[in-house]
Amino acid sequence: MNRKAALLATVCLAALTINLDTTIVNVALPSLARELDAGTRDLLWVVDGYNLAFAALVLAMGSLSDRFGRRPALVVGLAAFATSSGLAALVDSVEALIALRVVMGMSAALIFPTTLSVIANAFTERRERATALGIWGAAVGMGVALGPISGGFLLEHFTWHSVFWALVPVGVIAIAMTLAFVPESRDPSVPPLDLLGLATSVAALGSLTWTIIEAPEHGWASVTTVTGFVVAGLLALVFVAVERAAEHPMLDVTLFLDRRFSAACASVTIAFFALFGFIFLITQFFQFLRDYSALGTGVRILPVAISIAVASVAGGQLAPRVGTKAVVGTGLALLGTAFLWISTLDVDVSYATTIVPQMVMMGLALGLITTPATESIMQVLPPARAGVGSAVNDATRELGGTLGVAVVGSLFSSLYGAKLVELLQGRLDPATLESARGSVGFTDALATQVPGVARAMEVAFMDGLSRGCLVIGLMCLAGSVLAWAVLPGTRYDPLGESELAVREVVGG
Template identity: 55%
Template sequence: MVLAVLCLATLTISLATTAINVSLPSLAVELDANNRDLQWIVDAYNLLFATFVLAFGSLSDRYGRKGALVLGLIVFGGGAIGASFATSSTQLIGWQAIMGLGAAFVYPTTLSILSNIFTERSDKAKAIGIWGATTGIGVACGPILGGWLLESFWWGSVFLALSTAAAVAVIAALLFVETSRDPSTPRIDYGGLVLSVLAVGTLVYTVIEAPEHGWLSTVTLGGFAVSVGLFAGLVFWERRRSEPMIDVTLFTNMRFTAASASVTFAYFALFGFIFLITQYFQLVRGFGPLETGVKFIPVATSIAVGSILGTMLAVRFGNKVVVSGGLVLFTVAFLWISTLSETTSYFEIACQMIPLGLGLGLTSAPATEAIMGAVPVNKAGIGSAMNDATREVGGTLGVAVIGSVYASLYASGLADSDSVKQLPSQVESAVSESVGSARIAAEQLGAAGDVQGAQSVSDAAGSAFLDGLAAGSYVAAAVTLVGAVVAAAFLPSRPARSNSDRHRGEEVGAR
């Protein structure tokens, strides 16, 4: 029952990560949101989530994981209710930030409670497999939920559904989850809390803003330099503490470090894929929100299967072969996805999603099991938070990098189009911003009687989008291939046997 409650809470948070994506076209119209507003509607959630997850994971270890779970769900649900009635993009961005703050409490707490309930590796691996399947299904099924609600109600219903799920999870947590905390109750490491918030927050904010300012601009390079300095300061501070918030020596354990890197690579690719494929379905192929969401079913199912199988296979054959194999599957999937055209059959697209979903499941769940196996049970909250931080940073970086590559190719493709050059300068500028703007311009031209011009603009935008999608897919494939090499080279197959394990073995032998 506790595992079911944890999975419900995880599903709620995971759905919120992607459900908003299919709502963006509606928000652009109803809230008069421009492209930058839409970006921040999505990124405000991710920024607050990633910024505070390390601090909140540490606090849950100290003050109690059940209380942190319930508090986080209440904050998340309250933010979702506020978001459902927002009347401007600024209000919605603010409520999304509050939801991200609640998620930063919930997500690491679910995994830390799980690790304290299931202590044997085989049982813990199975539980993490189910937890990982829930996470993946939530991320992939967010567009399905959002699409169905958008076609049945209004965009705010997406947030009301999330708040309802959070309320059910709160009641279930109060009924079934017992509290646990670090029995040593160390003093609060205020310096570690502040430095972790500043370091992760600066890094994620810089990544989000990099496409706007340019990756090599002074602002972006300065942001990266500040974040590196803050992370260095965090390491220096924690190494001098007798009771640090983060045991930085964990990073000398390659089981922990290589597994964390694998999660980052996997979510870099996944979030970049969702960012592009949602636009492909809706703006290039013309599918509605619900139809777009339903088309994610193959990847959601594959993630669930891969997550459950991945942890079972990792226990039997070792994490190295399973995680590196999953990243290779990811690479194959993205090379195949790069061949998409406006006439690609959905059957082929569904087949492309299967190795992608299996790749995520075989990578993320076994890598998470490796991370949690390297962290002491009494520090499960901060261990889970570090896993979540790498996931969020990877996903945010994936959207930023792949989005930048796509946007560059899209803009240059339209710049070479004769049909676009003939448009008024203001319209040409809008068309070059996004494929959605190009579709609107084409519809307006068609309504004005210029059917041939409308078709030319539509064809040019579709071709430019596909060029950008192919380039983005190549970037994702290269990143996951590097990840596979890193996992194969550095990730140990099995956990090192601890002193406590040997002690238990000696007791069993003595008996």
């Protein structure tokens, strides 16, 4: 193995480790619901505690890795990730698990932008870089595949704690490979961290996510929820104002004036909104409604993961030939169509003839979107500032994932709870009905004791899943229209007008 191949294998393993964590935890959600008495809101925080910390800090971490060195950033991030994973395996309450998921997200925020930054600095020729990014995207897709399968295998033989123990040796191996194969690179001219920008961005994203996740509890039209949305919006405006005024902003918001950059960011956000929202729902559908084991669930998610891996490489090769517009626009249209199809599911639908084709369509679409859009984002900044570009890319991925889980999960929770109350009102005492409304796991356990509850749970669950997927599908189709309208329609011109304009902005 030559030096570049070993380096690429190292950063792909680091990226895979982070995505392994996301999907390995998702397949454990039903077990957490049963063993930790976790309701839907708790499960949303288990997933989004990680995603929120990741999305909120990834911009700052990208700058820090550029300034102080990408190699030590990878080592520190992987060490913190492995340690917090080991601690998560020792807890026995959902509150402690959520806290450690936040720490894991902070660690991932340091790792992920560094992997893309290393690639951008090591692979400078465009086609070579496109291939490397395609392989990197395939590694991310493999995380989607290996997480549910490995998690399912562990849950077949051990408790949910084992899914966190499993991440520790993977992190240790990645550290050893980093020390062996990743050369030191840094940009000492990167300015000090923009603390005010960081604080306002964390506050804005945190308040938005909290408001969405807690909305089913307070009511979507309640004073608490409306106030939360208003506060989040005001904080977002403050963030933009702070960044425009800062001498050295954490995020140069003028980058979004470049249509390739802004449209690509929007495409990545939508893609991961769809993926994370889907995985949150489908793992529970398979285990609670279809009674598949955790391992059976992991195996059944494999078609989407394989499709992502294949299409990630294909998308990276197609974009330089036919243009980013065509590849990403087609991918988003395909993704929207897949989710509109998924919204028509019923409980007894055939897995082989219906769900598998839906997953393949969705996976192919995601691969076509993410690699070309990622490359479009990375082309805006010069290699010396690659950490910033990769951090923006990662932030859009995690923002999409965070909002996907929060929005789709909260919408599902509201619709599921309302439908369940409608179907079981008067048949259960108020306290039991309230517990069932807030937790699919509780309802699933109750269904074995009370006649009629199982059917009511099925109807309520499918109502929430159907409308959640309908929202995703319509958003993807809107994103496709945006991509076709805004992204460049021709093959890449290395010194096109938009790139020259951005380079003038950033001084490249």
